[in-house]
Amino acid sequence: MAKQTRKTPAKSPSKATSTTKKAPSRSRAKKVVPEGTFPTSLELNVTFDTYPAGKFTHKDLGLSIDDVLSMYRNMLLQRRFEERAAQMYGKQKIAGFLHLYIGQEAISTGTSTAIKIGLDSIITAYRDHGHGLALGMTANECMAEMFGKVGGCSRGKGGSMHFFSKEKGLFGGHGIVGSHVPVGVGIAFAHKYKEDGGVSIAFYGDGAAGQGSVHEAANLASLYELPSILVVENNHYAMGTAVHRAFAETEFTHHAVGYKMKAALVDGMDVFSVCKAMQDHVALARENKPSMLEIRTYRYRGHSMSDPQKYRTKEELESKKNEDPIIRLKAYILEHKMTSVKALDAIDEDVKDEVLASVEFAENSPVPDLSEIYEHIYDESDYPYLA
Amino acid sequence: MAVLQYREALRAAMTEEMERDSSVFLMGEEVAEYNGAYKVSEGMLEKFGPKRIIDTPISESGFCGLGVGAAMAGLRPIIEFMTFNFSFVAIDQLINNAAKIRYMSGGQFNIPIVFRGANGAAGQLAATHNTSTESIYATIPGLKVIAPSNPDDAKGLLKSAIRDNNPVIFLESEVMFGWKGEVSDAVDYLIPIGKARIAREGTDVTIVAHSKSHYIAMEVADQLALEGYSAEVIDPRTIRPFDIDTVIESIKKTNRCVIIDESNPFASISSEITYQIQERAFDYLDAPVLRITSKDVPAPYAKNLIEYYMPQAKDAYDACKRVMYVK
Numbered sequence: 001m002a003k004q005t006r007k008t009p010a011k012s013p014s015k016a017t018s019t020t021k022k023a024p025s026r027s028r029a030k031k032v033v034p035e036g037t038f039p040t041s042l043e044l045n046v047t048f049d050t051y052p053a054g055k056f057t058h059k060d061l062g063l064s065i066d067d068v069l070s071m072y073r074n075m076l077l078q079r080r081f082e083e084r085a086a087q088m089y090g091k092q093k094i095a096g097f098l099h100l101y102i103g104q105e106a107i108s109t110g111t112s113t114a115i116k117i118g119l120d121s122i123i124t125a126y127r128d129h130g131h132g133l134a135l136g137m138t139a140n141e142c143m144a145e146m147f148g149k150v151g152g153c154s155r156g157k158g159g160s161m162h163f164f165s166k167e168k169g170l171f172g173g174h175g176i177v178g179s180h181v182p183v184g185v186g187i188a189f190a191h192k193y194k195e196d197g198g199v200s201i202a203f204y205g206d207g208a209a210g211q212g213s214v215h216e217a218a219n220l221a222s223l224y225e226l227p228s229i230l231v232v233e234n235n236h237y238a239m240g241t242a243v244h245r246a247f248a249e250t251e252f253t254h255h256a257v258g259y260k261m262k263a264a265l266v267d268g269m270d271v272f273s274v275c276k277a278m279q280d281h282v283a284l285a286r287e288n289k290p291s292m293l294e295i296r297t298y299r300y301r302g303h304s305m306s307d308p309q310k311y312r313t314k315e316e317l318e319s320k321k322n323e324d325p326i327i328r329l330k331a332y333i334l335e336h337k338m339t340s341v342k343a344l345d346a347i348d349e350d351v352k353d354e355v356l357a358s359v360e361f362a363e364n365s366p367v368p369d370l371s372e373i374y375e376h377i378y379d380e381s382d383y384p385y386l387a
Numbered sequence: 388m389a390v391l392q393y394r395e396a397l398r399a400a401m402t403e404e405m406e407r408d409s410s411v412f413l414m415g416e417e418v419a420e421y422n423g424a425y426k427v428s429e430g431m432l433e434k435f436g437p438k439r440i441i442d443t444p445i446s447e448s449g450f451c452g453l454g455v456g457a458a459m460a461g462l463r464p465i466i467e468f469m470t471f472n473f474s475f476v477a478i479d480q481l482i483n484n485a486a487k488i489r490y491m492s493g494g495q496f497n498i499p500i501v502f503r504g505a506n507g508a509a510g511q512l513a514a515t516h517n518t519s520t521e522s523i524y525a526t527i528p529g530l531k532v533i534a535p536s537n538p539d540d541a542k543g544l545l546k547s548a549i550r551d552n553n554p555v556i557f558l559e560s561e562v563m564f565g566w567k568g569e570v571s572d573a574v575d576y577l578i579p580i581g582k583a584r585i586a587r588e589g590t591d592v593t594i595v596a597h598s599k600s601h602y603i604a605m606e607v608a609d610q611l612a613l614e615g616y617s618a619e620v621i622d623p624r625t626i627r628p629f630d631i632d633t634v635i636e637s638i639k640k641t642n643r644c645v646i647i648d649e650s651n652p653f654a655s656i657s658s659e660i661t662y663q664i665q666e667r668a669f670d671y672l673d674a675p676v677l678r679i680t681s682k683d684v685p686a687p688y689a690k691n692l693i694e695y696y697m698p699q700a701k702d703a704y705d706a707c708k709r710v711m712y713v714k
Contacts (some may be wrong), residue, residue, distance in 0.1 A: 073667050121460065152491035152493070153493070154491060154492050154495070155493030155494070156493075157490055157491055157492075158491040158493065159491050162491040164488075164491070164492035164496065165491070165495070166492075166495045168494060171456070171459055171496070172488065172491070172492065173458075173491070174484075175483075176479055176483050179452070179484060180452075180481070180484070181452070182448060182449045182450075182451070182452020182453050182455075182456065182480065183452045183453075183455050183459065183480075183484055184456060185449070185452070185453050185456060185457035185462070186452060186453035186454060186455055186456020186457040186458075186459070186464075187454055187457070187459060187460045188456075189456065189457045189462075190457045190459075190460030190461060190462050191418075191460070193412070193438070193457070193462060194460075194461065194462075199457075212448060213448045213449060213452060213479070215482075216444075216446040216448050216449025216450075216452075217449050217453070219444060219446065219449065219453065220443070220444070220446065220449045220450065220453055223444065224441075248485050250658040265630075301615065303459065334459070355401055375494065376489055376490050376492075376493055376494030377489065377528050377529050378489075378529070378531075378553045379439050379489075379497055379551075379552035379553050380553075383628065384581070384628045385528070
């Protein structure tokens with residue numbers, strides 16, 4: 001595995017008395033004021049694993065050909081679903097904010113392939129369609145949610161940003177940047193408390209990495225030794241602000257060092273790299289060893305539907321399209337002769353049909369009855385609202 | 388009946404509920420090894436161990452969010468704020484996550500969590516450590532807000548709050564932690580959320596006051612009684628849902644109402660109660676509803692100024708005389 005090494009130079013010339021930061025100590029024994037002399041210098045020597053694109057084969061991941069084809073279909077479903085959603089937004093069938101995940105599908109699919117769906121937990125921000133579909137939520141319930149219909153996964157109460165599925169372990173779909181990351185750590189806390197063997201994975205964007213709540217969450221996950229993975233989906237732009245304009249430290253793996261967490265860098269344009277990283281870090285989490293992943297990805301569409309995208313060049317966008325995770329996987333499938341072009345075309349047709357059917361389902365699903373406005377706020381059905 | 392301090396009643400409620408339900412845990416700053424900043428959780432670490440009595444770093448946003456996630460995943464967290472002044476650095480977790488996730492998820496996820504701790508003014512602590520947060524949290528659909536004035540209510544309502552399937556903001560008081568009162572010995576002593584207590588029956592004026600202000604109301608009622616006037620004192624106990632029915636029934640009898648509330652006045656609980664009274668009991672009122680609150684300023688430090696800032700018994704007494712049209 002490729003290694004990335006970072007060394008912070010010792011501030012003092014007196015190397016002989018410098019101390020080196022060791023692997024994180026997990027001891028929670030009471031410590032009083034440290035013994036001995038005050039260090040004259042401190043050295044930081046940390047190595048991060050990386051998961052480059054093209055490094056792993058499906059066999060390395062223990063995946064069958066059927067698994068790979070299923071991943072291909074899953075990524076394609078997310079892509080076609082969102083292309084159709086964008087069209088429906090144009091037709092004003094979908095309102096509010098619509099943030100597309102197009103380009104980032106290897107992350108959701110790579111993750112859902114590596115976890116135990118139903119046991120493990122996922123929480124993410126508002127760019128949530130991909131994660132929902134990857135976990136097995138139906139295109140029907142997802143499209144209907146965006147149409148504001150009762151057939152939606154959240155009965156039309158949440159919309160595009162608030163997909164939830166208790167059954168599939170999707171804990172949302174959250175709209176306040178960074179706010180859901182401590183919640184994800186709390187879900188990890190519950191997994192450990194209940195000793196159910198599950199892990200919790202919290203996804204957030206590069207923009208969220210500047211929020212205090214994310215850093216508090218990272219500290220708590222490590223301090224309490226929780227089965228938690230914090231994942232930065234670095235798509236390089238927080239809305240229109242490029243990472244280097246927002247962060248003094250643009251290597252997000254380095255953020256983990258302050259919290260004594262293992263961290264790794266992953267190429268998010270290769271679904272196998274994501275899947276392998278997740279397999280490794282889920283295994284760590286199951287031993288209550290939390291970690292952080294930076295997954296570098298790229299969103300091909302704007303931040304939301306109203307984004308003129310003046311912060312990046314067309315050339316940059318086009319160059320990134322050469323790295324398209326779906327095209328990459330398709331090439332891999334054909335290169336390894338897993339199936340024929342014809343069979344892949346059939347998958348494409350099947351996915352298109354599923355998405356079209358979801359539009360029809362959403363159209364036909366009724367809007368919520370006005371009485372629904374007072375439902376699902378409190379557990380009680382007779383809560384006395386002002387009316 | 389046992390005589391307990393307010394803090395002991397809270398501890399008894401938490402202890403009983405933790406013995407009853409293994410999914411309940413207590414988390415907050417200094418709750419475990421320090422035995423609680425105000426000794427509410429004294430001895431609980433020893434009794435329940437570090438898995439269930441958990442010290443946190445000073446990271447309100449982090450541990451409140453952790454509580455919300457744990458609640459979504461089936462646990463019943465009690466999150467202690469050393470005081471509710473510090474809840475403001477975590478207000479996003481309370482308002483956007485605890486209160487709204489159930490609704491946004493179409494009812495898929497309950498958030499059975501209690502955020503509890505000291506609320507309101509507590510002397511010469513200056514502006515940032517003296518805030519009454521009732522109206523801030525009570526305005527949010529999805530939250531319940533409770534503010535008990537005595538050990539008995541504190542125990543019965545905290546037990547109900549821990550069993551409630553919704554997020555509950557449970558407002559205590561630094562000043563009252565040491566105050567003593569009789570507490571019911573009943574097994575499983577539960578006071579229903581949303582029910583006011585008529586602390587003193589009367590016929591001439593209704594005084595509505597919760598938490599510490601309740602004691603001003605009782606003092607004023609005593610004073611009025613010496614002069615032959617009969618005040619009815621209502622302690623709402625729960626702020627949201629508010630038991631307006633009990634207040635309205637009282638006003639139908641007294642035709643007058645004075646509200647004492649140590650919150651800052653603008654858009655406060657007293658504003659809301661007053662609105663509801665005029666809507667439901669306009670024809671029964673013989674005088675305008677008056678309120679006595681803290682001053683409409685940040686809490687000052689100087690002893691004379693903070694004393695002046697707080698709602699005054701003399702002002703409440705004068706207000707009662709005014710609505711009764713007597714001198």
